[in-house]
Each structure stands twice: as structure tokens, then as C-alpha cells.
Amino acid sequence: MARWDPGTADRLRKAALELYAEHGYDAVTVTQIAERAGITRRSYFRYFPDKREVLFAGSEQLPAAVAEALANADDAGSPLRTALVALTDIGTRITRLVDPSPERRAVIASSAELRERERSKAAGITTAIREGLERRGTAPELAKPAAQAATNIFGNAFDRWIDSGGAQDFPACLDAAATAFREACG
Secondary structure (H helix, E strand, C coil), X not given: CCCXXXXXXXXXXXXXXXXXXXXXXXXXXXXXXXXXXXXXXXXXXXXXCCCCCCCCCCHHHHHHHHHHHHHHCCCCCCHHHHHHHHHHHHHHHHHCCCCCCCHHHHHHHCCHHHHHHXXXXXXXXXXXXXXXXXXXXXXXXXXXXXXXXXXHHHHXXXXXXXXXXCCCCHHHHHHHXXXXXXXXXX
């Protein structure tokens, strides 16, 4: 096998997800993931720093991507609508890279450590939106709640996309999540 086989990262993600679903996140080791993927434990660390990041690889790039999308977004009238325009672009890009299977979501829900990592990822997105809105001239007292609401809607849209097995396009999921949010607010 080639030292930097381009399919290895995908095999590791698949192996990890299978093992986490079979045995639970806490019971699985990096060695088990590597063996199932057909590489050594040492080689595993060329791709991921730990067993958690196999599920979150690339998410460290999300805040910068959100900030860029927000900087390039057309003004949609309100800070929340403008943030949602930017998140439509980001969500569409993410859905091209992510498997819509519900197993990843179930594994994350089963582990306090993974739920915390998911919350950290959401907090980074919220901060990027808030700061981006402020750079666009939105007052801080409006930017913060708009960013929090946009992140919540984005998460709900992503869940809708997963629930559809990837059959719905992300903009439709985001529109439905935004509509549900508005209805919940009265």
C-alpha cells in the first residue's frame, strides 16, 4: 500500500464509524481503527491526531470559510437573513463532502466528549458569524443574537439534510429550518 494512499483517510473514517457504532466510542482504540482500515497505528497519526478528530476532520476550517462567505454575501436585509445567505453557501459545500448517513450523528450523541466537540465547533461558527456581521456594520447587540440564531438554524438544517439521506438539497433544508425558527418565535 502506498505511504500516502489518497483513499486512506476515507477508509479510516469508515472504519472508525463502524467500530464506534458497534462498540461505542469509548471502547474503541486508534489501533482498532487503523487495523480495520488496513494500516498501522503509527500511520493513523499521519491522517488524524486522535480518535475523535476522525469524525471532525476539516471542521477547523469552518469558521474561516463562514467568515469569508459572510464577507462575500449580498445584504439580505437583516443580519440574520444575511448570515443565512452565507450559511446556504457553506452548507451546500459541506454536503458535497459529507456522507448523509445518520450513524455519525448517533455516535456523536452517544458520547459526552463528542457532544462537547460538536458544541465547540458550533461556538466557532457562531463567533465567526458574529464577528463577520460586526465587520459588516451590524451593532454588537444585534450581531450576537443573529449569529446564535443562524448557527441554530444551520444545525437544524443539517439535521434535516441528514434525515433526508441527502436527498433534499441543502438550501431547501435551510429554508425549512428558518421557517420553523420563525414560527417558533411567533
